[in-house]
Amino acid sequence: MTELSNDEARETFAESSPAVRSTEVTGGAALCVSPTCPENALIYFSRGGTSMWNDGEKLREPGNTTRLAAVLSQILNNDGIIGEIPVYRVFPKVPYPDDVAEAQNRNFAEQDSGELPPLANLPATALSHASEESTSSPQSLPDLSACEVLLLGFPIWGDAVPRVIDTFLQSSNIGDAFILPFCTWSMSPSHINIEGTLGMLAPEATIGVPLIIRGEDVDDENDTTTAHDWLASAGLVN
Numbered sequence: 001m002t003e004l005s006n007d008e009a010r011e012t013f014a015e016s017s018p019a020v021r022s023t024e025v026t027g028g029a030a031l032c033v034s035p036t037c038p039e040n041a042l043i044y045f046s047r048g049g050t051s052m053w054n055d056g057e058k059l060r061e062p063g064n065t066t067r068l069a070a071v072l073s074q075i076l077n078n079d080g081i082i083g084e085i086p087v088y089r090v091f092p093k094v095p096y097p098d099d100v101a102e103a104q105n106r107n108f109a110e111q112d113s114g115e116l117p118p119l120a121n122l123p124a125t126a127l128s129h130a131s132e133e134s135t136s137s138p139q140s141l142p143d144l145s146a147c148e149v150l151l152l153g154f155p156i157w158g159d160a161v162p163r164v165i166d167t168f169l170q171s172s173n174i175g176d177a178f179i180l181p182f183c184t185w186s187m188s189p190s191h192i193n194i195e196g197t198l199g200m201l202a203p204e205a206t207i208g209v210p211l212i213i214r215g216e217d218v219d220d221e222n223d224t225t226t227a228h229d230w231l232a233s234a235g236l237v238n
């Protein structure tokens with residue numbers, strides 16, 4: 001697969017259907033078709049709770065990916081050119097254990113067996129933003145058939161994309177959207193092939209260059225700049 005920068009990826013995506021996408025690409029405000037069928041969306045998975053933290057563990061509630069989702073949605077809502085972004089969180093039907101080792105064991109088992117863990121939430125209503133309150137309980141996920149830009153967030157698990165993201169993408173009706181992945185990690189993000197994995201799960205989509213931030217650094221001041229620059233490279237903020 002040829003590696004494209006986010007600018008190039010968005011250009012390719014825009015050229016594929018210029019009539020539909022011109023407002024976003026040229027900087028006009030794009031409104032959601034409806035709250036349940038958004039044109040742009042931010043969807044993420046975060047386990048949170050007891051988290052790997054440097055050489056030990058730390059309680060992180062909300063989790064690192066939830067925090068990063070909140071930073072991104074705030075930047076988009078303040079400075080974005082695609083209008084207010086609806087935010088959704090993917091919840092597994094059976095929550096992952098709070099114990100890190102137990103969660104790792106379950107993840108390895110799912111990776112080894114190829115199991116698709118069922119989700120607690122499937123199509124319907126949007127959340128307006130990723131506040132602590134709004135991300136604490138299962139919410140329905142939207143119809144993605146009209147989705148043009150999807151920011152998709154998750155932690156790195158077992159050097160891979162968590163299996164709940166596979167479940168989500170395989171059960172969603174996402175088509176030729178522009179998917180911008182963002183993820184958090186704690187040990188090493190170097191072995192993961194995010195573009196390849198998401199490309200297989202959403203074959204019609206264009207996958208942008210991922211934002212990859214260490215969980216321990218998510219709350220740092222500088223990460224707002226990193227997140228802002230990444231959104232700007234994708235043409236989503238000025």
Ligand SMILES: Cc1cc2nc3c(=O)[nH]c(=O)nc-3n(C[C@H](O)[C@H](O)[C@H](O)COP(=O)(O)O)c2cc1C
Pocket residue numbers: 045046047048049051052060062063064065066100103104105107154155156157158159160184185186187188189214215216
């Ligand atoms: C089951 C599990 C597997 C993990 N595997 C990895 C890994 O392979 N590489 C890595 O860098 N971090 C790994 N981590 C650390 C998480 O990616 C990191 O703590 C992340 O920021 C957690 O996000 P959350 O708080 O949104 O759940 C793993 C954590 C868990 C719970």
